[in-house]
Amino acid sequence: MQLKKIYVMRYIIEFLIHSIKGKFGILKGLYLLLLISVLTSSCDDFVDVDLPTDRLTAEAVFEDATTATAALRSIYAQIRTGFVYNLSEEMGLYADELDQVNNLTPIYTHNVTALDPTVSGWWSDAYNGIYEANAVIEGVDNSSALSLEDKNQIKGEALFIRAYLHSLLVELYGPIPYIRTTDYIANTKVARMPVEVVYGHIITDLTAASGLLGADVSVSGERVRAYTAVADALLARVYLYTQQWELADATASKVINSFVWEPDLKKVFKKNSSGSIWQIKPPQDGFNTLEGNRFIFPGSPGVRPVLSASLMNAFEPNDRRKSDWIGKSTVGANTWYYAYKYQQARDTKVNDNPTSLEYTVVFRLAEQYLIRAEARAHQGGDKIAGAQADINKIRTRAGLPNTTAATLNELLNAIIQERQVELFTEKGLRWFDLKRTGRAAEILAPIKSGWQHTDILFPVPESEILLNPNLLPQNDGYDN
Incomplete structure (x- = not known):
């Protein structure tokens, strides 16, 4: 089945799900959710389902592990094609990683309003995925047919997805609703929760997911x-x-101890990289990543983003990441630089190579070392040496000497610097760093003419407030 046809069918059916869920509830929602999975099964080989049409009911979905796992496929597919997939570019433009040469967008110029379709798309994409995750959780909990092992695995995956999507929403919008049910009526009246409450729910879901999930689920x-x-x-x-800090240190250490460090920069973003923790698989064999498709350009960039001078100037001399992860294009007197972590353009390799070579990396080992370094620096004392060692793990692979940072401020500056050049254009991590460390205004005000202090949060979409006035008050700066 051609990819275009699959996408058309998927989005038509998703529209139907979210149009009828208020009238018919979880049963119809899961019925159509499974239809999506069946229709898109040729694009995703982690499970093949051939379900008789007379068994397409919510109960049938959770009669066995195969069909229950199929219910997860639509959620992974949404992550694969929805707003999560575009975050690297959009947040890179909003922060100081990417520039636009042509076709300047409100995201880049910091002129976003509550009517912006990109901002409303983030909100709806995320909450659609959360609704589907909740449907799976409820279906598993109500199933008497699944084994305990299968229940734990499937529920753990859905809990993780719910937490992950909420974690992005809280970073983008601040106070948000934390949705844990498919009850349509309740969800249309829900109010926003304080950020600390949202994070509490995220931690609860992730802690539960970690305990339920298996040590390795690979395909x-x-x-x-x-x-x-x-x-x-x-x-x-x-x-x-x-x-x-102590929990960040301990949890990052747990992850680090489960993986093998990838010493070769050129292999970090390959689909079989030993340092990859979680990747997004392309929608079709032979395709690669959206990042490669968007960031790599021959000749002039056109509407594609280019790396900013701010990012280029952040690299130290002889940093191998600058040579291995950055590409250059020169046309006449103009030279532009682009992110080259992913080196396969998605739309040009389908005919050249039937096997995908790169998957989008969401979590990788280097971030965990930098998380632990920062957590150790804040703890101080005998943790300082460990923080330095973690920083040096990253720097050594890049061909740089050991850090000279020793005090808390020196270490924090070194870590933020290292995060900037190690994690650039990776799912908004740079923007989240500027935001959480209070450096956004200092860094962005000089280079973004539209910057205002209220830009630290995006507006709640006006369309959502019209549907649910309990989402008021609007974030500061977006009332008009």
Whole structure:
């Protein structure tokens, strides 16, 4: 089945799900959710389902592990094609990683409003995925047919996805609803929760997921589904963001001890990289990553983003990441640089190579070392040497000498610097760093003419407020 036809069918059926769920509830929602999985099964080989049409009911979905796992496919597919997939570019433009040469967007110029379709798309994509995760959780909990092992695995994956999507929403919008049910009526009246409450729910879900998930859920050696270390990797990040230093240290260490370090920079973003914790698989064999498709350009960039001077100037002399992870294009007197972590353009390799060479990396080992370094630096004392060692792990691979940072401020500056040049254009991590460390205004005000202090959060979409006034008050700066 052609990819275009699959996408058309999937989005038509998703529209039907979210149009009828208020009238017919979880039964119809799961019925159509499974239809999506069956219709898109040719694009995703982690499970093949041939379900008789007379068994397409919510109960049938959770009669055995095969069909229950199929219910997860739609959620992974949404992550694969929805707003998560575009975050690297959009957040890179919003922060100081990427520039636009042509076709300047409100995201890049910091002129976003509550009517912006990109901002409303983030919200709806994430909450659609959360609704589907909740449907799976409820279906598993109500199943008497699944084994305990299968229940734990499937529920653990859904809990992780729910936590992951909420973790992105809280970073983008601040106070948000934390949705844990498919009850449509309740969800249309829900209010926003304080950030600390949202993070508490995220931690609860991730802790539960970590305990339920198996140590390794791979498909032909691929890490494209959630397993224990995936939940722990996000948990370590959340502990860092909420300044729970000891827990961030311990959780990152748990992840680090489960993986083998990849010493070759050129292999870090390959689909079989030993340092990858969780990856997003392309929608079709032979395709590669959206990042490669968007970031690599021959000749002039056109509407594609280019790496900013701010990022280029952040690299130290002889940093191998600058030569191995950055490409250059020169046309006449103009030279542009682009992110070259992913080196296969998605749309040009389908005919050249039937096998995908690169998958989008969401969590990888280097981030865990930097999480642990920052957590150790804040703890001080005998943890300082460990923080330095973690920084040096990253620097050694890049061909750089050991850090000279020793005090808390020196270490924190070194870590933020290292995060900038190691994790650039990776799912908004740079923007989240500027935001959580209070450096956004200092860094962005001089280079973004539209910068205002209220830009630290995006607006709640006006369309959502019209549907649910309990989402008020609007974030500061977006009332008009």
